Amino acid sequence: MSGDPTIFVVDDDETLRGSLRWLLESLRHNVQTYASAREFLSSYDPVQPGCLVLDIRMPEISGLQLQEILTKRGICIPVIMITGHADIAMAVRAMKAGAIDFIEKPFNDQELLERVQQALALDARLRREEAQRRIIIGRLDMLTPREREVLERVVSGKHNKMIAAELGISMKTVEACRAKVMNKMGVNSAVELAGMYFRGGLHRENP
Numbered sequence: 001m002s003g004d005p006t007i008f009v010v011d012d013d014e015t016l017r018g019s020l021r022w023l024l025e026s027l028r029h030n031v032q033t034y035a036s037a038r039e040f041l042s043s044y045d046p047v048q049p050g051c052l053v054l055d056i057r058m059p060e061i062s063g064l065q066l067q068e069i070l071t072k073r074g075i076c077i078p079v080i081m082i083t084g085h086a087d088i089a090m091a092v093r094a095m096k097a098g099a100i101d102f103i104e105k106p107f108n109d110q111e112l113l114e115r116v117q118q119a120l121a122l123d124a125r126l127r128r129e130e131a132q133r134r135i136i137i138g139r140l141d142m143l144t145p146r147e148r149e150v151l152e153r154v155v156s157g158k159h160n161k162m163i164a165a166e167l168g169i170s171m172k173t174v175e176a177c178r179a180k181v182m183n184k185m186g187v188n189s190a191v192e193l194a195g196m197y198f199r200g201g202l203h204r205e206n207p
Contacts, residue, residue, distance in 0.1 A: 005120050006030040006048055010040045010066065011055035011082070016105075020053065023109055024116065037061035041069065049127055051078040051119035053112075054099075056090055064090065067097050076126060078119035082107065129199075136196055142184045150177040151185075155194040 007029050009020050017033040024031045030050070034040040038061055056063035063081055070077065081094045084105040091102040100122060101115045143151060146167075153163045160174045167174070187193045 006050035037066040056083040
């Protein structure tokens, strides 16, 4: 399921879950609440945009452990950690694991709402970037091995003559490959090509 973003609240405190649902739904947010990490994991679909408001201390699977599980599964959802116990070590651990914020109970409603809005905006941006990356990878997959070799040298700033010498091919072949690369990638210049390549994070896959 996808569409409008959903705020997922995971907390074993039934009263808090209810108050958070009321607060968030009062601003017309979609909200789903869960009494445990296990309950959340059994129904969560990563395709659904949104953010996670997560209690750090819960029986069986703690908030930190849930965060680690999501990371291992390659699930990137903005996490706001909440806790009733001030613990600097846990806060540091949560933030290092990728939580975007750490809020102590009792918290100010407006503060939480602001953090949620920031989390939803972050999720939307990350999803747009991932969608763009998939488009770029799809175009990249249309290139032949030779065209890929030329592309990697073009984006590193090498001129046709240098590329021809490195690959042991003629200048005409380089020019032809370069034109095909530009056409398949949907760009008009080496600058655009490099921008697309680096925006897609492809340089990290080809150190």
